[in-house]
Amino acid sequence: GAVVSQHPSWVICKSGTSVKIECRSLDFQATTMFWYRQFPKQSLMLMATSNEGSKATYEQGVEKDKFLINHASLTLSTLTVTSAHPEDSSFYICSATRDILAKNIQYFGAGTRLSVL
Amino acid sequence: SQQGEEDPQALSIQEGENATMNCSYKTSINNLQWYRQNSGRGLVHLILIRSNEREKHSGRLRVTLDTSKKSSSLLITASRAADTASYFCATVTFSLIQGAQKLVFGQGTRLTINP
Numbered sequence: 573g574a575v576v577s578q579h580p581s582w583v584i585c586k587s588g589t590s591v592k593i594e595c596r597s598l599d600f601q602a603t604t605m606f607w608y609r610q611f612p613k614q615s616l617m618l619m620a621t622s623n624e625g626s627k628a629t630y631e632q633g634v635e636k637d638k639f640l641i642n643h644a645s646l647t648l649s650t651l652t653v654t655s656a657h658p659e660d661s662s663f664y665i666c667s668a669t670r671d672i673l674a675k676n677i678q679y680f681g682a683g684t685r686l687s688v689l
Numbered sequence: 690s691q692q693g694e695e696d697p698q699a700l701s702i703q704e705g706e707n708a709t710m711n712c713s714y715k716t717s718i719n720n721l722q723w724y725r726q727n728s729g730r731g732l733v734h735l736i737l738i739r740s741n742e743r744e745k746h747s748g749r750l751r752v753t754l755d756t757s758k759k760s761s762s763l764l765i766t767a768s769r770a771a772d773t774a775s776y777f778c779a780t781v782t783f784s785l786i787q788g789a790q791k792l793v794f795g796q797g798t799r800l801t802i803n804p
Contacts (some may be wrong), residue, residue: 578731606792615777615794616732665731669790674721676781676790680731 575599576668578681585656586689593684595652595666601646602668606678607639610663622649656688695778695795703803708765710765710798712778713758719781719790721754723763726775726797735776768802775799 575598585591595605602622602643608616622628628641638660640652649668653660663685667678696711714721720739724732736746738754738761745752751764765772779792 576731583724613799615796618791620791621791658699663729667732667792676737677722677734678732678792682731683729685729 574608574670574676574679576666576679576681578666578675578684580684581682582677582685582687584687584689587657588655591653591656591686593664593666594655595649595651595668595681597647597668597670597679600668601668603646603647604669605643605649606667606669607649607669608652608665609643610665610683612663614664618660655687656686660686661686693724694768695776695798697798698796699799699801701801701803702768704768704770705739706768708768708772708800710763710776710778710800712761712763712795714761714778714780714793714795715759716780716782718756721752721761722779722781723750723752723761724794726777726781728774732777765800768800769801770804773800773802 577596577598578657579594584619606621607619609619610616618631620628621631622641622643624643624646630636643649663683667680694713718740720737722737723735725735726732736747736750736752738752749766754761774795777797780796781790
C-alpha cells in the first residue's frame with residue numbers, strides 16, 4: 573500500500589501559461605502532502621507543506637502567488653505553476669504522509685518534468 | 690536549506706562489491722532516513738533509523754547513526770546492477786506549525802554498479 577500518483581509525468585508549455593500538477597494518494601488518506609522541486613543532478617528542495625483544508629505553508633523564497641497549492645481533500649493536492657517561464661522548468665515531486673503513526677515516512681509520486689518554452 | 694552533506698557525490702563499483710555512502714548533518718534530529726531515486730523518478734523510502742538507535746539492517750542494507758558526530762552511513766552489500774540509482778539521506782525536523790515532519794535532504798550520492 574501507500575501509493576502516490578502524480579500527473580502528468582511530463583508537460584511542455586509555452587511561456588506565460590499556467591500548468592497544474594496533481595498529486596493523489598491512491599490507497600490511503602494523506603493529511604499532509606509536500607511539494608518539492610529538483611534541478612538536474614541536485615537534491616530535492618522543499619517548496620511547501622500542504623495540509624488538507626488549510627492553506628499551504630511555503631518555504632522561504634518560494635512565491636505563493638507563483639506556485640498555488642490546493643489541498644482540497646485527504647487524497648488530492650494540486651500545484652499550479654502560474655504564468656510559467658523558462659526558469660520554472662524543473663522536476664516537481666510530491667509526497668504524502670500516511671497517518672499520525674507513520675508520519676515519519678513520506679511516500680513519493682513519480683514526479684513531473686516541466687519544460688517551459 | 691539542505692542540511693545533509695553526502696559523501697561521495699558519485700560512486701562507481703563492480704557488481705558484487707559493497708557500496709558505502711556517508712551523510713553528515715548539522716542539527717538535532719528525530720530520525721534519519723535513506724531514500725533511493727532512479728533517474729527521472731520519484732523517491733522510494735529505504736530505511737529509517739531513530740536518534741536513539743545506532744545500527745539497523747534491512748536485507749542487504751545496513752545503516753549506522755552516530756549522533757555525537759552527526760553522521761550516518763548506508764552500506765549496500767553484494768551490490769547488483771539494479772542498485773544503480775541516487776541515494777539520499779534525509780533528516781527529520783518537526784514543525785510545530787504544521788504538526789508534520791519535514792524532510793531535509795542531503796545532496797545525494799549517485800551510485801553506479803558496473804556489471
